[in-house]
Amino acid sequence: xxAKVSCLSQERAGYLEGLVSQARNAAAVFxxxxxxxxxxxxxxxxxxxxxxxxxxxxxxxxxxxxGVLEDKIIKNMVATEFVYNYVRDKRTVGAIAExxxxxxxxxxxxxxxxxxxxxxxxxxxxxxxxxxxxIKTRNAAIFGPHPKAWRCCREAVRIMYDAAIAHGAPExxxxxxxxxxxxxxxxxxxxxxxxxxDATGGRGAVKAAxxxxxxxxxxxxxxxxxxxxxSADVAMAVVDIITSKTFDNGxxxxxxxxxxxxxxxxxxxxxxFAALGAHVCKDGEADLLARALVDPQTGFAxxxxxxxxxxxxxxxxxxxxxxxxKLLIAPIAGVGRDYPLSVExxxxxxxxxxxxxxxxxxxxxIDVNHAGGLGHTAVVFSRNENVIRKFGEVIDAGRVIVNxxxxxxxxxxxxxxxxxxxxxxxGTGGGNSxxxxxxxxxxxxxxxxxxxxxAHMWYRVPNQIYFNRNAVENxxxxxxxSTLIVTNPVLEQMGHVDIVRxxxxxxxxxxxxxxxxxxxELKVVMQGVETLKLHEADQIVALGGGSVIDAAxxxxxxxxxxxxxxxxxxAPFLDIRKRVVRFPGGKENRVRLIAAPTTSGTGSEVxxxxxxxxxxxxRKITLADYSLSPDVAIVDPQFVMSMPKGLTADTxxxxxxxxxxxxxxxxxxxxxxxxxxxxxxxVFRYLPVAFEHPDDEEARSMMHNAACIAAMxxxxxxxxxxxxxxxxxxxxxxxAHGRANALMLxxxxxxxxxxxxxxxxxxxxxxxxxxxxxxxxxxLLGLGGESxxxxxxxxxxxxxxxxxxxxxxxxxxxLGISRDEFERAMPDLTRNAFxxxxxxxxxxxxxxxxxxxxxxxxYDGRGKTGIARAS
Amino acid sequence: xxxxxLRMEGDLVHALxxxxxxxxxxxxxxxxxxxxxxxxxxxxxxxxEELAARAGERHVRLALEEVDVNIYRVLxxxxxxSRFTQ
Numbered sequence: 032x033x034a035k036v037s038c039l040s041q042e043r044a045g046y047l048e049g050l051v052s053q054a055r056n057a058a059a060v061f062x063x064x065x066x067x068x069x070x071x072x073x074x075x076x077x078x079x080x081x082x083x084x085x086x087x088x089x090x091x092x093x094x095x096x097x098g099v100l101e102d103k104i105i106k107n108m109v110a111t112e113f114v115y116n117y118v119r120d121k122r123t124v125g126a127i128a129e130x131x132x133x134x135x136x137x138x139x140x141x142x143x144x145x146x147x148x149x150x151x152x153x154x155x156x157x158x159x160x161x162x163x164x165x166i167k168t169r170n171a172a173i174f175g176p177h178p179k180a181w182r183c184c185r186e187a188v189r190i191m192y193d194a195a196i197a198h199g200a201p202e203x204x205x206x207x208x209x210x211x212x213x214x215x216x217x218x219x220x221x222x223x224x225x226x227x228x229d230a231t232g233g234r235g236a237v238k239a240a241x242x243x244x245x246x247x248x249x250x251x252x253x254x255x256x257x258x259x260x261x262s263a264d265v266a267m268a269v270v271d272i273i274t275s276k277t278f279d280n281g282x283x284x285x286x287x288x289x290x291x292x293x294x295x296x297x298x299x300x301x302x303x304f305a306a307l308g309a310h311v312c313k314d315g316e317a318d319l320l321a322r323a324l325v326d327p328q329t330g331f332a333x334x335x336x337x338x339x340x341x342x343x344x345x346x347x348x349x350x351x352x353x354x355x356x357k358l359l360i361a362p363i364a365g366v367g368r369d370y371p372l373s374v375e376x377x378x379x380x381x382x383x384x385x386x387x388x389x390x391x392x393x394x395x396x397i398d399v400n401h402a403g404g405l406g407h408t409a410v411v412f413s414r415n416e417n418v419i420r421k422f423g424e425v426i427d428a429g430r431v432i433v434n435x436x437x438x439x440x441x442x443x444x445x446x447x448x449x450x451x452x453x454x455x456x457x458g459t460g461g462g463n464s465x466x467x468x469x470x471x472x473x474x475x476x477x478x479x480x481x482x483x484x485x486a487h488m489w490y491r492v493p494n495q496i497y498f499n500r501n502a503v504e505n506x507x508x509x510x511x512x513s514t515l516i517v518t519n520p521v522l523e524q525m526g527h528v529d530i531v532r533x534x535x536x537x538x539x540x541x542x543x544x545x546x547x548x549x550x551x552e553l554k555v556v557m558q559g560v561e562t563l564k565l566h567e568a569d570q571i572v573a574l575g576g577g578s579v580i581d582a583a584x585x586x587x588x589x590x591x592x593x594x595x596x597x598x599x600x601x602a603p604f605l606d607i608r609k610r611v612v613r614f615p616g617g618k619e620n621r622v623r624l625i626a627a628p629t630t631s632g633t634g635s636e637v638x639x640x641x642x643x644x645x646x647x648x649x650r651k652i653t654l655a656d657y658s659l660s661p662d663v664a665i666v667d668p669q670f671v672m673s674m675p676k677g678l679t680a681d682t683x684x685x686x687x688x689x690x691x692x693x694x695x696x697x698x699x700x701x702x703x704x705x706x707x708x709x710x711x712x713x714v715f716r717y718l719p720v721a722f723e724h725p726d727d728e729e730a731r732s733m734m735h736n737a738a739c740i741a742a743m744x745x746x747x748x749x750x751x752x753x754x755x756x757x758x759x760x761x762x763x764x765x766x767a768h769g770r771a772n773a774l775m776l777x778x779x780x781x782x783x784x785x786x787x788x789x790x791x792x793x794x795x796x797x798x799x800x801x802x803x804x805x806x807x808x809x810x811l812l813g814l815g816g817e818s819x820x821x822x823x824x825x826x827x828x829x830x831x832x833x834x835x836x837x838x839x840x841x842x843x844x845x846l847g848i849s850r851d852e853f854e855r856a857m858p859d860l861t862r863n864a865f866x867x868x869x870x871x872x873x874x875x876x877x878x879x880x881x882x883x884x885x886x887x888x889x890y891d892g893r894g895k896t897g898i899a900r901a902s
Numbered sequence: 903x904x905x906x907x908l909r910m911e912g913d914l915v916h917a918l919x920x921x922x923x924x925x926x927x928x929x930x931x932x933x934x935x936x937x938x939x940x941x942x943x944x945x946x947x948x949x950x951e952e953l954a955a956r957a958g959e960r961h962v963r964l965a966l967e968e969v970d971v972n973i974y975r976v977l978x979x980x981x982x983x984s985r986f987t988q
Contacts, residue, residue: 062975
């Protein structure tokens with residue numbers, strides 16, 4: 032039943048319902064057909080159409096009295112042969128395209144019942160074209176021909192239908208309205224079983240199609256501007272324009288309407304037109320044409336002239352022309368309502384305009400384009416590629432035809448490699464949804480079967496890591512003319528710099544830059560860059576804790592890529608592979624960075640991260656990119672033997688946090704797991720020893736290795752919500768990073784081990800395994816327990832025991848921070864923690880309320896956590 | 903209330919015609935076993951429409967069994983699926 036019932040007789044409505052019901056069943060049955068079934072039907076249809084091309088052309092001429100027989104035959108042949116040539120090898124059934132590298136398969140789904148409106152100007156060719164498209168895509172079509180062309184269309188449909196049925200198409204796949212009316216069209220356009228309206232025709236039909244509320248391909252009138260530029264091959268251009276504009280007496284809506292000619296060649300062009308059978312109107316003649324051929328009320332061309340011969344038009348308007356005149360050429364002085372012949376004229380009357388300059392020519396072409404031709408077709412004749420490109424840029428046309436006839440060129444497949452069509456998508460400029468030459472793909476719903484992507488993983492670490500006591504001796508294998516040792520004053524005083532100097536390669540001139548042992552400042556980094564430039568350094572040895580190594584990483588980057596914009600490079604990102612900013616690739620000064628850590632925690636010697644502060648703006652800049660990773664790491668325990676106890680504990684727990692977070696990260700891999708697990712094992716075994724017996728060289732060495740190994744894990748698997756909390760809390764209350772981590776750690780383990788409120792939306796998370804991985808860690812540490820819950824509880828207890836043993840405060844409250852002060856800070860803490868990128872790889876996606884809960888758990892202290900323990 | 907069962911073997915239009923003919927004798931439910939049906943054509947859909955209409959008039963419940971998924975899709979698209987219980 033139609034949604035909108037028009038004033039149809041019951042009998043007529045029943046007739047239309049019958050057509051729809053038949054088509055609906057045919058379309059339903061058609062879904063069972065394979066590509067081979069379809070292709071078996073299409074070819075004989077095409078052959079039948081070709082065989083009857085002349086018969087159909089003759090019928091069209093007799094019925095419509097429009098156009099040229101010979102050209103209509105050609106149109107029918109293009110609509111069959113050329114269209115078939117395009118569709119014959121196209122897959123239109125089932126899987127039509129595979130993109131294995133993207134895990135995507137495209138599957139064709141037929142549309143169903145298509146209501147297909149065809150024009151009076153190209154009646155049979157449009158029917159042939161649309162029948163082939165419908166069968167190729169397993170759709171059923173009801174044809175609504177122009178009332179003045181329905182008999183020839185009915186015959187075209189019959190020929191196609193008989194051929195299709197004879198080769199297995201479902202009964203009722205095509206039908207054609209008999210004695211069609213506008214009311215029929217309205218009824219069918221609103222019918223709920225009609226899935227698509229494909230309207231090729233006049234303004235009214237196209238507008239009605241788009242107004243129906245149904246998906247529609249509405250292809251209506253144009254107004255083709257032509258730019259005949261001074262470099263063009265004039266002889267070819269004139270022949271092409273005459274060929275096109277007289278083809279079927281100008282009935283193709285892509286045919287040329289106004290030719291804008293550069294002044295330099297204007298007279299020559301008109302002479303050439305005249306020599307080849309065009310009549311160039313003299314003063315007064317053009318006005319005569321305009322008055323007779325354009326309706327002054329509507330501003331549109333008179334329908335009675337459509338598709339008529341030039342001589343007949345001339346006779347009708349009282350113009351004296353030679354009997355063999357092919358085309359009437361009317362010079363115009365502008366575009367718009369004051370220049371009636373600047374509109375679309377689907378008959379062999381062509382407006383011409385003399386342009387004083389190239390700019391003016393383009394402006395006039397734009398005017399023509401905007402006078403009813405938006406999105407349709409435009410033509411340019413030029414040998415100058417810049418002119419062609421410029422024209423293509425400024426004209427809004429779905430088809431810009433170059434150095435060839437507009438009408439036949441736009442049809443595609445004859446003068447160019449565009450898709451053959453009898454329906455020209457006109458884009459939004461023409462009120463259409465496509466600028467394409469309408470083809471089989473517009474008759475399909477294309478479904479995408481998108482498989483889960485297997486994200487490419489990586490494991491990237493510096494390719495040279497030297498460890499154990501005296502690893503520093505390996506420095507000598509790195510030749511350098513000029514080395515800058517970046518360190519801090521304390522290490523210099525302690526004689527560590529002298530050790531480094533001693534093992535530099537011979538002939539190395541080494542200079543020292545001692546910077547403060549705090550989070551590096553931009554100013555300090557830029558001073559370092561100046562020093563590198565001054566001494567034309569080719570090597571940096573960063574000797575120090577995380578701050579010194581981070582500073583050296585940024586110095587290296589800014590030295591090698593002076594144009595790098597630090598603020599931009601610090602832009603946040605969700606996935607390092609898809610980040611907005613790209614770190615500099617071109618390197619002006621190649622410099623080797625060797626990092627020798629003097630603390631056992633941050634692991635900055637192998638990480639791709641660096642943090643600095645811009646005091647002038649008060650901003651903290653966090654950079655992450657593998658180009659920041661040092662080239663060489665020297666993990667020599669002699670540099671950490673004198674670490675104070677507090678620093679040993681803080682950095683050691685930082686290392687443990689890195690390993691535990693990398694272990695449960697959604698980016699964890701077997702590669703990072705091996706690092707994480709080994710680091711955890713080393714920390715539990717050696718951190719208490721290093722803390723209680725600072726001179727124990729084995730413990731120091733193993734903790735130094737643990738820090739580096741844990742960093743290798745989190746460099747590739749990242750960290751988690753513990754770091755997000757610690758960053759926010761540490762920054763707000765001035766608590767050292769390791770200490771802040773320690774306060775959060777047991778609570779975060781309990782949190783991550785319980786069933787998430789929200790899972791992290793990432794293809795990397797194939798299953799929720801955090802609790803199992805904590806349990807595995809507990810097993811590795813020999814903590815006992817039967818169930819996963821027990822093992823997780825034992826791990827938390829072991830972490831808490833370790834923190835107690837390292838004399839960490841039990842709670843945030845234990846730091847002397849009052850509950851009120853903490854309460855006041857909570858909005859900032861949760862906001863900053865949520866903004867922190869660290870949790871993006873956490874196995875649980877934290878809710879803001881959960882972050883607050885975690886902070887409060889840490890405030891209350893160990894053993895009193897408010898977050899549910901492993902469930 | 904009884905149940906009659908017909909297996910849709912051989913030419914589907916004929917099989918459905920038989921179902922149509924037997925409708926007079928059914929009191930309750932007529933089950934059409936579609937397991938042999940691998941393809942369906944418009945004439946068969948037409949008979950099914952008639953069958954559904956006649957069954958409605960006679961208050962006979964029509965049920966389909968073992969319908970191949972491709973056939974089921976055709977019945978959905980032709981709006982026949984809802985007229986038979988599955």
